[in-house]
Amino acid sequence: MVALARDEILLLFDVDGTLTQPRSNVEADFEKFMYEQIKPRATIGIVGGSDLEKMFEQLNGRGILQQFDYVFPENGLVQIENGVEVGKESLQQHLGEQTLQRFINFVLRYLSELELPFKRGTFLEFRNGMMNVCPIGRQCTKEERLTFNQFDNEHNVRENMIAALRKEFSDIDLTYSIGGQISFDVFPNGWDKTFALRHVTKPGKNYKEIHFFGDKTEKGGNDHEIYNDPRTIGHKVASPDDTRRILTELFQL
Ligand code: M1P
Numbered sequence: 371m372v373a374l375a376r377d378e379i380l381l382l383f384d385v386d387g388t389l390t391q392p393r394s395n396v397e398a399d400f401e402k403f404m405y406e407q408i409k410p411r412a413t414i415g416i417v418g419g420s421d422l423e424k425m426f427e428q429l430n431g432r433g434i435l436q437q438f439d440y441v442f443p444e445n446g447l448v449q450i451e452n453g454v455e456v457g458k459e460s461l462q463q464h465l466g467e468q469t470l471q472r473f474i475n476f477v478l479r480y481l482s483e484l485e486l487p488f489k490r491g492t493f494l495e496f497r498n499g500m501m502n503v504c505p506i507g508r509q510c511t512k513e514e515r516l517t518f519n520q521f522d523n524e525h526n527v528r529e530n531m532i533a534a535l536r537k538e539f540s541d542i543d544l545t546y547s548i549g550g551q552i553s554f555d556v557f558p559n560g561w562d563k564t565f566a567l568r569h570v571t572k573p574g575k576n577y578k579e580i581h582f583f584g585d586k587t588e589k590g591g592n593d594h595e596i597y598n599d600p601r602t603i604g605h606k607v608a609s610p611d612d613t614r615r616i617l618t619e620l621f622q623l
Contacts, residue, residue, distance in 0.1 A: 371620070371621075371622050372411070372412070372579075372620055372621055374412075374578055374579060376410065376411060376412055376413060377413060377576075377577075378576070378577060378578045378579070379411075379412045379413065379577060379578065379579045379580075379581070380412065380413045380414075380415065380439075380440075380570055380577040380579070380580045380581070381408065381412045381413070381414050381415070381581045381583070381617075382414075382415045382416070382417050382440075382442075382566065382570075382580065382581065382582045382583070382596070382602070383414070383415070383416050383417070383582075383583045383584075383613070384416075384417060384418065384419075384563075384582075384583060384584035384585060384586070384592075384593050385416060385418040385419075385420065385425060385428055385429065386418075386419075386420075386428075386549070386550055386585070387584075387585035387586065387607070387608070387609065388583050388584055388585055388607050388610065388613050389404075389416070389428075389429065389610055389613065390428050390429070390610060391609065391610070392550065392551055393428070393512070393515065393550065393551060394428065395427070395428055395429075395430065396428060396429050396430055396610075397610065400610050400614060401430060403614055403617075404437075405437055407617075407621070407623055408617055408621070409437070411621055412621075413439045413440075413577070414437075414438050414439055414440075415438055415439055415440030415441065415442060415566070415570070416429070416434065416438050416440070416441050416442060417442040417445065417446055417563050417566045417582070417596065418442070418443055418444075418445075419444070419445060419547070419549035419550065419555055419563075419592045420443060420444070420549075420550075421443050421444055421448075421495075421497050421498075422441070422443040422448065422450075424443075425441065425443055435450060435453040436453055439451065439452060440566075440569070440570065442563075442565075442566040442569070444497050444498055444499050444500050445499070445500065445555075445557065445561060445562055445563045445565050445566065445592070446563060446565040446566025446567075446568075446569060447459040447497075447498055447499025447500060447557070447561055447565055448498055448499070449566070449569045451569075456569075457569065458498050458499070459498060459499035459561065459565075460498065460499070461496075461497070461498065461499050461500060461501065461557070461558075464558055465542070465558070469542060472539075473501075473535075473539060473542075473544075473556075474494060474501075476535070476538055476539075477493070477494055477503055477535070478493070478494070480531060480534060480535075481493050481505060484505060484527070484531075486505060486506055486518070486521070486527065487517070487518075487521060488506060488510075488514060488517075488518075489505075489506055489507055490506055490507035490508075490509040490510045490514065491507045491508070491509040492504065492507050492508040492509050493505070493507050493508075495508060495553075499557060499561055499565075500555050500556060500557035500561065501555070501556045501557075502553050502554070502555050502556075503531070503553060503554055503555075503556060504552055504553035505518075505522075505527050505528065505531065505552075505553075506518045506552060508552070508553065510552065515551055515552050516551070518551075518552050519551040519552060522552070528548055528553075528554050531554075532546040532548075532554060535556070543558055543559040544556055544557070544558060544559065545557055545558070545559050545560075545561065545562060546590075547562065547590065547591070547592040548586070548590055548591060548592065549586055549591065549592030549593075555592060562592065562594075562595040562596070563582075563584075563592060563593060563595060563596035564595045564596050564599050566596070567580070567596065567599060567601050567602070571601060579603060580601055580602045580603070581602065581603045581604075581605060581620075582596050582597055582599075582602040582603070582604050582605065583605045583607050583613050583616070584596070584597055584604075584605075584606070584607065585606070585607055585608060585609075587604065587606045
């Protein structure tokens with residue numbers, strides 16, 4: 371049971387599998403629960419692997435900027451507080467153009483030689499602080515997404531590609547993280563979801579408890595580091611219903 375004031379407790383939520391079903395939209399009922407029952411009792415934030423546009427798509431539009439105290443797209447490599455962007459990391463500045471091109475060229479070459487049941491468009495999405503690599507292409511349909519996910523479970527397409535990248539780029543401090551169904555994210559070591567904690571533990575912010583809710587908490591999943599971080603109380607969830615169940619218990623609703 372939580373006995374803390376709203377500004378003493380922070381709840382951070384992953385998106386896919388935690389606030390929504392994977393790559394689906396938030397349910398109206400869940401949204402109501404979050405804004406009417408939880409928001410008055412705790413400071414709330416989102417820490418997603420996706421970029422901001424995808425968060426808007428899944429979480430019912432730009433309203434999240436007003437509803438959530440913090441919005442952290444791309445693992446918190448973009449920081450938004452009370453609807454205002456207060457910080458942003460730059461991958462090209464960190465890695466340099468030469469290294470980036472070496473990496474991108476290798477990815478494109480690798481994918482050009484990969485035989486899959488089908489391929490669509492947008493194989494590499496360049497974001498602010500990370501790259502998202504998608505062997506079938508992000509422009510697939512929802513059905514194709516599920517088909518590839520099953521194919522990948524059987525053939526380890528993403529795992530094998532990550533192993534090849536690790537070998538080729540052992541000289542660069544990169545992390546490879548599987549956060550969703552069809553792709554994986556690539557970013558400098560330490561730029562995982564714990565990056566968001568740098569912002570919420572800055573001087574002046576005095577949360578007595580920081581809770582994190584996520585589904586991909588196993589090693590290699592993009593919730594692993596923040597879930598296991600000593601600064602958070604981690605909650606592993608299997609679905610939005612599970613998130614709601616834990617919150618209901620936590621606040622004795
Ligand atoms: O939020 C989890 C992941 O969601 C998407 O993954 P996929 O398209 O593979 O299901 C991507 O936006 C990915 O970057 C993100 O980590």
